[in-house]
Amino acid sequence: xxxxxxxxxxxxxxxxxxxxxxxxxxxxxxxxxxxxxxxxxxxxxxxxxxxxxxxxxxxxxxxxxxxxxxxxxxxxxxxxxxxxxxxxxxxxxxxxxxxxxxxxxxxxxxxxxxxxxxxxxxxxxxx
Numbered sequence: 001x002x003x004x005x006x007x008x009x010x011x012x013x014x015x016x017x018x019x020x021x022x023x024x025x026x027x028x029x030x031x032x033x034x035x036x037x038x039x040x041x042x043x044x045x046x047x048x049x050x051x052x053x054x055x056x057x058x059x060x061x062x063x064x065x066x067x068x069x070x071x072x073x074x075x076x077x078x079x080x081x082x083x084x085x086x087x088x089x090x091x092x093x094x095x096x097x098x099x100x101x102x103x104x105x106x107x108x109x110x111x112x113x114x115x116x117x118x119x120x121x122x123x124x125x126x127x
Contacts, residue, residue, distance in 0.1 A: 003020040014042065018050065021057055022057055032070045056091060067099060083111065
């Protein structure tokens with residue numbers, strides 16, 4: 001099974017709900033491009049990706065290359081929130097660190113409520 005994404009907007013943010021398996025880096029790169037294109041088309045700089053229904057198979061080196069690609073497509077003042085399961089926290093935290101080291105704003109969450117609050121600039125109680 002490949003990865004699929006449903007896109008919508010909420011509170012001036014692009015909402016991405018992903019599902020399936022991220023077994024192929026090229027497929028994920030295409031989804032990154034589709035998400036960037038949708039955000040640009042709608043003039044949105046905040047993105048929340050709910051990846052709780054994704055089975056993650058990519059290596060850390062694949063993730064590094066994909067994040068470099070995504071950062072290159074991200075708006076200068078963009079914010080990117082990822083929601084993942086506790087089992088996927090290590091890889092998601094690695095992604096967050098890579099994004100931050102490249103001067104962009106990203107954070108990993110365990111709930112969509114906390115992710116949306118952070119994107120909206122509200123206080124977030126989740127650690």
